[in-house]
Amino acid sequence: MAADLHSQPGPAPDLALRHRLGLLASHLVVALVALVGIGGATRVMEAGLACPDWPLCYGRLLPGRQMNLQVFLEWFHRLDAFVVGVALLVLTGASILWRRRLPAWLPWIAGAALLLVAVQGGLGALTVTQLLAAPLVTAHLTTALVLVALTSALYQRLAMAGRGLAVPPLWWGLLASTALVLVLAQCLLGGSMASQWAADQCFSSGEGCRWLLAHRQVAMPAALAVLALAASTPLLPAGLGQLPALALGSAALVVAQVALGVLTLRLQLEAPLVTIAHQLTAALLVGLLAAVVARCLGRRSARSLLTSEVPSEVVHG
Incomplete structure (x- = not known):
């Protein structure tokens, strides 16, 4: 029995390597979504200038006597960004x-994500100075959301290796891409509105209401x-793995996002946790839609689907 176990062939080296890099990419997605959420908390709590210098905070890696909630939010936001940068450097170097032994696109996509992190760091420094x-501030948030989308798509492509999944129809992939673009546009408008405190000005003095109106107008086609996308999943062929579940999850996040947006306005931005949850849900939605789009890419031939010899358990570990 022991001899038989030792004689069994292991997983292909390239798939095992993809699995490890995919695991790193999945942690990157979580860290980037958290980065957007912490950034939202930093803005809502007016902690963007809690650390007056950059990249240190009060000239130290860890501020001591100056530490309070606002300083902690800004300091932890920078720490999360640093960890993301190091992880992307490792991913790019390994690719x-x-x-x-890896797909030809991986070094390019990983390198693009690393470049975006460098841009993100530069924008973070400029927002302070x-x-x-x-x-x-708007560009800083937009870059973070693009990073969420890029790393989420990268993870999905790595996780799909060797699983022999079917590909949805072209029209459904185009619908998914349209939904992602509309949601990103909605996030851009929301970021512009938030960075200018337009909603606060609209409620207090009636100024800046055009940003609020534009944000609400784009919300409708994005949500629809x-x-x-979710309503059309019954029309999809079988063998798509988790793709329909991802689409349904996106719909659930949209419903939650709309509810949080309405609640935020009704409370006139007086509930910080609701406002933070609104931005965090937006980041999750971008990541989920990017995962859907990534799973729609890369058509495989019927022969490669039938001759795939690597079981899906390899990907799941």
Whole structure:
């Protein structure tokens, strides 16, 4: 029995390597979603300038006597960004070092994500030195959401290796891509509105209401696109794995996002936790839709589907 166990062939080296890098990418997605949530908390609690210098905080890696809730939020936000940068550096380095055993697209996508992190760090520094200038704050949030989408898609492509999954129809993939673009546009409007405190000005003095109106107008087609994506899942062929569940999860997040948006306005931004949850849900929605789009890419031939010899258990460990 022992001899038989030792004689059994193990998983293909490239799939095992993809699994490890996919695990790293999945942790990156979580860290980036958390980064967006912490960034939202930093803005809502007006802690963006709690650390007056950059990259240190009061000239130290860990501020001591100055530590309070606002300083902690800004400090932890920077710490999370640093961890993300190191993890992406490892992912990019590994994808280049073992590029012969990995998909050709991986070093390019990982490198693009690493470049975006560098841009994100630069924007973070400028938001402090330029005293939270609205365009910089908006660009900072937008870059973070693009990173969430990119790493989520990267993880999905790595996780799909060797599983022999079917591919949805082209029209459904286009619908998923449209939903993702609309949600990202909605997030961009929301970020612009938040960075200028337009909602607060609208409630207090009647100024800046055009941003609030634009945010609400784009919310409708974005929500309808995601709901249509979920409603059309019964029309999809079998063998798509978790793809229908991801689409249904996106619809649930849209419903929660709309409810949180309405509640935020009814409370006139007086409930910080609701406002933070609104931004966190947006990041989760972007990540989930990017996962759907990634699973729609890369058509495989029928022959490769039939001759796949690696079981799905390899991917799941």
